Amino acid sequence: xxxxxxxxLSAWPTPLDPAPRLASALGLHPGDLWVKRDDLTDLxxxxxxxxxxxxxxxxxxxGATVLVTSGGAQSNHARMTAAAAARLGLGxxxxxxxxxxxxxxxxxxxxxxxxARVVAVGDVDGAALERRVEEVAGRLRxxxxxxxxxxxxxxxxxxxxxxxxxxxELRAQAPDAAHVVVAVGSGGTMAGLVAGLGGDRVLGVDxxxxxxxxxxxxxxxxxxxxSGAPVRLRHDQVGTGYGVLTAAAAAAMRTAAxxxxxxxxxxxxxxxxxxLAAAVTDGSIRPGERTVFVHTGGLPGLFGHSVAAALxxxxxxxxx
Ligand SMILES: *Cc1c(COP(=O)(O)O)cnc(C)c1O
Numbered sequence: 360x361x362x363x364x365x366x367x368l369s370a371w372p373t374p375l376d377p378a379p380r381l382a383s384a385l386g387l388h389p390g391d392l393w394v395k396r397d398d399l400t401d402l403x404x405x406x407x408x409x410x411x412x413x414x415x416x417x418x419x420x421x422g423a424t425v426l427v428t429s430g431g432a433q434s435n436h437a438r439m440t441a442a443a444a445a446r447l448g449l450g451x452x453x454x455x456x457x458x459x460x461x462x463x464x465x466x467x468x469x470x471x472x473x474x475a476r477v478v479a480v481g482d483v484d485g486a487a488l489e490r491r492v493e494e495v496a497g498r499l500r501x502x503x504x505x506x507x508x509x510x511x512x513x514x515x516x517x518x519x520x521x522x523x524x525x526x527x528e529l530r531a532q533a534p535d536a537a538h539v540v541v542a543v544g545s546g547g548t549m550a551g552l553v554a555g556l557g558g559d560r561v562l563g564v565d566x567x568x569x570x571x572x573x574x575x576x577x578x579x580x581x582x583x584x585x586s587g588a589p590v591r592l593r594h595d596q597v598g599t600g601y602g603v604l605t606a607a608a609a610a611a612m613r614t615a616a617x618x619x620x621x622x623x624x625x626x627x628x629x630x631x632x633x634x635l636a637a638a639v640t641d642g643s644i645r646p647g648e649r650t651v652f653v654h655t656g657g658l659p660g661l662f663g664h665s666v667a668a669a670l671x672x673x674x675x676x677x678x679x
Contacts, residue, residue, distance in 0.1 A: 380618035402442035405656025409521030410513035418507030425450035432459035441475035465663015512545025516582035522551020542631035544568035550579030558588035564634030567597035607633035624657030
């Protein structure tokens with residue numbers, strides 16, 4: 360792999376904040392739980408910035424004039440790619456699957472604000488989505504552009520290197536962390552953490568974004584040059600599927616908000632915290648063990664999800 364010089368797209372390191380009231384609410388000791396604030400990055404916040412620093416550096420080194428990427432209708436990765444493109448004076452084309460709707464603005468509103476072109480392709484599988492991305496890239500080439508296609512979720516070996524840096528920050532900020540809990544979508548975030556911290560300490564919570572998260576994470580860890588690391592992954596929080604809010608995730612969102620003022624998104628971080636809570640309940644995380652919850656961002660997606668309107672309706676009906 361040739362390594363392009365890093366582009367800085369945010370300020371590092373992100374903070375590691377204590378969360379004593381949330382710790383107590385989950386059955387841990389108040390000093391056990393810390394939150395790695397990767398929601399507090401630039402480009403609207405979230406984990407994809409670390410990946411984009413590497414991916415966009417490679418694209419720029421290759422002479423790209425426009426970034427092309429793909430995701431779901433409320434993709435945080437697509438929104439942050441649009442922001443990175445604007446920052447660097449590049450174009451952005453986002454190929455979005457699912458059913459983008461003006462009634463659920465969220466990240467879509469930001470995509471538009473950032474000047475990205477959105478190509479909505481409807482309910483397609485991963486292979487069909489990739490074909491549509493190649494078609495879009497081909498048309499851009501015909502128009503004299505130099506498109507750089509960034510992978511779904513930014514999860515290539517190049518993108519996952521961004522989370523080696525996060526792992527290094529955590530080694531300095533929380534050297535005694537026994538558990539690092541993180542949401543898993545396309546897998547690059549967990550892979551970088553496993554490669555940098557070892558597989559025993561990292562607990563991934565599957566959000567149902569891809570059918571084979573364990574294989575993807577293991578493949579990316581190997582591509583980062585680390586062999587034999589275990590991949591600890593919980594699959595018990597997916598519910599009926601990606602993006603569908605479970606009762607446990609809704610409870611986790613409420614608890615984080617009301618104990619710490621910590622705002623989670625319904626698709627990734629709420630399920631990750633629900634997985635952390637389940638790990639405490641089943642004894643795989645025990646009181647007295649220092650635990651880091653990686654807040655991977657995603658708040659704009661709350662306003663692109665049906666739960667936002669439900670929360671607003673509820674507070675109007677019952678102001679307590
Ligand atoms: C993309 C995303 C994740 C998952 O990261 P992957 O590297 O795709 O596994 C977690 N949280 C948020 C908010 C995300 O946008």
